Amino acid sequence: MKVTIYFKTLLLTCLLLSGSVVFTLAIDLRELIRTVEQQYTGQSSISEVEMTVVTGHWERHLKMESWSLGRERFLVRILAPVKEKGVATLKVENEVWNFLPKVDRVIRIPPSMMGGAWMGSHITNDDLVKANHIDQDYDFTLLEETNESWRIEGIPKPDAPVIWGKIIYQIRKEQLVPSQIDYFDEEDILVRQILFDDVQTVSGRTIPLKMTVLPLEDPKEKTVMHYRKLQFDVDLKEDFFSLGHLKGRR
Amino acid sequence: MLYQLALRNIWRNRRRTLLTLSAMIVSSALLILALGIFSGMLRDMLATATEQYYGHLVISAKGYQDDRDMFRNFPMDKAIGNVLKQDEILGYSQRLRSFGLLSHQQNSSPTEILGIMPSQERTVTSLQDSLIEGDYLTSDDPNGAVLGSGLAQRLNVVPGDHLVFVTQAADGSIGNDLLLVQGIFSTGDVGHDNTLVLVPLAWLQQVLVLPGQIHEIAVKTDQPLNAAAFAEQYRVNFPAALEILDWGEMLPEMREVVASYDVSRMIIVIILYIATGLGILNTFFMAVMERTRELGVLKALGMRPGQIRTMILLETFIMGSLGVLCGAVVGVVMSFYMALVGVDLSGTLTPITYAGGTILPRLHAVIEPGNILIPSVCLLLVCLLAGFLPANRAAKMQPVVAIREE
Numbered sequence: 001m002k003v004t005i006y007f008k009t010l011l012l013t014c015l016l017l018s019g020s021v022v023f024t025l026a027i028d029l030r031e032l033i034r035t036v037e038q039q040y041t042g043q044s045s046i047s048e049v050e051m052t053v054v055t056g057h058w059e060r061h062l063k064m065e066s067w068s069l070g071r072e073r074f075l076v077r078i079l080a081p082v083k084e085k086g087v088a089t090l091k092v093e094n095e096v097w098n099f100l101p102k103v104d105r106v107i108r109i110p111p112s113m114m115g116g117a118w119m120g121s122h123i124t125n126d127d128l129v130k131a132n133h134i135d136q137d138y139d140f141t142l143l144e145e146t147n148e149s150w151r152i153e154g155i156p157k158p159d160a161p162v163i164w165g166k167i168i169y170q171i172r173k174e175q176l177v178p179s180q181i182d183y184f185d186e187e188d189i190l191v192r193q194i195l196f197d198d199v200q201t202v203s204g205r206t207i208p209l210k211m212t213v214l215p216l217e218d219p220k221e222k223t224v225m226h227y228r229k230l231q232f233d234v235d236l237k238e239d240f241f242s243l244g245h246l247k248g249r250r
Numbered sequence: 251m252l253y254q255l256a257l258r259n260i261w262r263n264r265r266r267t268l269l270t271l272s273a274m275i276v277s278s279a280l281l282i283l284a285l286g287i288f289s290g291m292l293r294d295m296l297a298t299a300t301e302q303y304y305g306h307l308v309i310s311a312k313g314y315q316d317d318r319d320m321f322r323n324f325p326m327d328k329a330i331g332n333v334l335k336q337d338e339i340l341g342y343s344q345r346l347r348s349f350g351l352l353s354h355q356q357n358s359s360p361t362e363i364l365g366i367m368p369s370q371e372r373t374v375t376s377l378q379d380s381l382i383e384g385d386y387l388t389s390d391d392p393n394g395a396v397l398g399s400g401l402a403q404r405l406n407v408v409p410g411d412h413l414v415f416v417t418q419a420a421d422g423s424i425g426n427d428l429l430l431v432q433g434i435f436s437t438g439d440v441g442h443d444n445t446l447v448l449v450p451l452a453w454l455q456q457v458l459v460l461p462g463q464i465h466e467i468a469v470k471t472d473q474p475l476n477a478a479a480f481a482e483q484y485r486v487n488f489p490a491a492l493e494i495l496d497w498g499e500m501l502p503e504m505r506e507v508v509a510s511y512d513v514s515r516m517i518i519v520i521i522l523y524i525a526t527g528l529g530i531l532n533t534f535f536m537a538v539m540e541r542t543r544e545l546g547v548l549k550a551l552g553m554r555p556g557q558i559r560t561m562i563l564l565e566t567f568i569m570g571s572l573g574v575l576c577g578a579v580v581g582v583v584m585s586f587y588m589a590l591v592g593v594d595l596s597g598t599l600t601p602i603t604y605a606g607g608t609i610l611p612r613l614h615a616v617i618e619p620g621n622i623l624i625p626s627v628c629l630l631l632v633c634l635l636a637g638f639l640p641a642n643r644a645a646k647m648q649p650v651v652a653i654r655e656e
Contacts, residue, residue: 057321058422087424098416100426105414107353112360116351120418 029140029152036171036178037134039207040227041068044236048079048229053121056220062119073241074128077248078119089118089128090246096125099246106243115163122192122213122223126163137162149173175199175206191216202230252557256564263537267569270533274573274629275580277526281625282581285515286615287588292511293616295607296474297376299504300497302437303446305343305374305468306477307484308500309333312493314465315500318347320420323463324492330467333484338476341373342469346454350417350425352397352447354405361401363415363447365454374470377435377448384409384433393453395429398443399436407431415449415457425457438601439608475508504607519625523632531636534566538640545644546652555645562644566637573633574626582622588615 040047044067051062062084066076077088086101096109109116114126130137138154145151154167166184171177177199183192192215196208209230213223260267300306308315309330311322326344334342346365351358368387372378377396378386387394395413397405407413411431419425429449436443455461471480477496484494498505538545545558592614599611 053422055422057420060422083423100414100416100424102426103414103428105353105428107351107358107414107416108356109351110358110360113351113358117418120422120424 034135042232044069052224275577278577279580283584285621286585290614290616299607306471307469310466340470343370343374344464365451380435394432396433397447400444402434419459527632549649559641559645562641570633585615
């Protein structure tokens with residue numbers, strides 16, 4: 001699997017370099033989006049992230065560590081500030097749980113709260129659950145191609161359970177990383193933007209380490225995620241993503 | 251003399267008079283009862299909306315009631331305290347509100363949490379009367395919770411169970427803490443029963459990191475229907491950052507329901523009295539026709555047309571007054587019975603929530619002067635109107651033609 005992705009990426013790059021219009025039409029957009037959406041997780045990963053959330057009323061900085069395996073397993077725990085140390089989120093397939101060390105309880109997020117903010121940021125629980133399925137739930141078309149980038153439009157499949165009406169990806173050709181993703185609602189209004197910066201090569205992969213989420217309804221607000229440590233293809237088993245580990249007991 | 255004549259004429263044909271009278275009595279009595287029950291339903295609706303949740307007046311930061319933004323909070327101060335000293339204010343309650351996730355074991359549900367001081371809140375709302383399990387909060391309770399029956403069922407909790415509440419606090423952090431279920435209420439309003447939780451104000455202030463702040467002050471007055479006028483009065487010299495809203499402004503649909511009640515009351519009165527009026531008209535017309543000869547003789551003897559008209563109108567007026575009097579007495583007695591005892595329909599009907607209020611499954615009358623006055627006055631008017639046509643006819647008759655008539 002891993003090899004195929006690498007192979008395809010390599011193939012893509014070759015096609016790009018050849019610069020042939022005929023050949024670029026052959027790029028697998030779905031595969032490309034899949035690579036983009038999974039850039040931070042890959043097959044498995046361990047990372048340390050600093051998250052800054054700014055709203056009109058407060059600003060906060062969180063330090064978190066996270067683990068992921070495939071598309072369906074994801075665990076993140078807050079390291080700082082002290083008040084929230086140990087607060088953790090576990091996602092397994094379509095379920096999301098939160099652990100609250102203060103009251104020592106695990107809480108399952110009900111479907112009706114999936115649109116709610118995750119850890120007080122501008123990322124929703126739905127983003128955690130559904131982002132990894134974007135390549136399956138949407139159909140993609142190439143809108144524009146320049147020497148530096150592609151603009152790819154994603155329209156949801158007729159019966160896909162999605163929240164966005166349209167997604168437009170701006171992808172840097174050279175590094176195969178996104179520079180900007182625009183999210184539109186059902187009325188075709190741009191409601192959210194994610195910008196990517198600080199592109200670096202980490203454990204053999206080129207990825208943007210900084211991600212800025214802008215909810216456009218309020219220009220003062222944003223969430224910035226900056227990856228400090230990132231390690232791919234680590235040895236993680238499925239049973240690591242359990243409610244026991246969510247509570248921080250190993 | 252005209253008066254005596256009229257009285258004698260009424261009692262000459264007793265059966266006819268009694269039949270007409272009974273029609274008047276039954277129609278007005280039933281109308282009084284129906285309007286009383288109608289008012290009772292309306293009172294229930296208004297009470298469920300205001301006395302279970304909103305209060306008659308609400309003081310909050312400008313705009314708070316539109317978006318319920320957590321950051322539109324304020325501290326209680328002297329200026330507000332002075333307004334709350336008015337005589338017509340029966341009680342007020344300081345509240346802090348939060349929306350978040352409430353959870354017990356595997357179950358969780360989105361909720362609306364109201365931080366209150368139990369001793370204040372019970373002077374404004376009557377949730378303590380709707381408890382089906384456990385007890386209301388007490389003043390020294392650090393983390394008790396009283397929640398709606400639907401919510402309790404969904405979370406599968408009974409008094410004594412622990413709940414976790416999670417929300418985003420005012421400083422952006424993840425506010426969370428444990429609550430202990432004290433009581434469960436069931437109001438019949440599905441919205442409240444499924445989402446509302448009452449907790450101690452101090453507990454919620456600490457979870458939300460909003461020490462000393464509140465979102466609203468709910469106020470109960472002694473005249474709910476005058477709440478708008480009170481609000482207008484208090485707005486003079488009130489802090490500019492705050493606003494006072496009456497229940498009509500918070501529940502515009504409810505205000506329309508109250509307004510439409512007056513219209514529908516008139517429509518019912520009109521329909522019923524058109525029918526009753528036709529019956530009365532019929533009786534009086536027959537009575538005049540029957541007495542054509544006699545009226546002709548009276549005229550021949552020198553009675554003027556105006557006097558004949560007055561006499562017949564007097565007859566209808568006397569009968570009408572009698573009917574109204576008896577009808578009102580019977581109607582009030584029946585309304586009293588319905589007010590004191592009422593009919594419970596909860597076996598066959600479920601409560602209906604509409605325009606923010608709940609129509610309870612019961613027939614329960616309230617006695618309001620308007621509900622007795624309007625049917626009575628209308629009946630009397632209908633009576634006089636029904637008497638006017640035959641009176642006019644009698645007055646215009648030629649004595650010779652009238653006497654010859656068979």
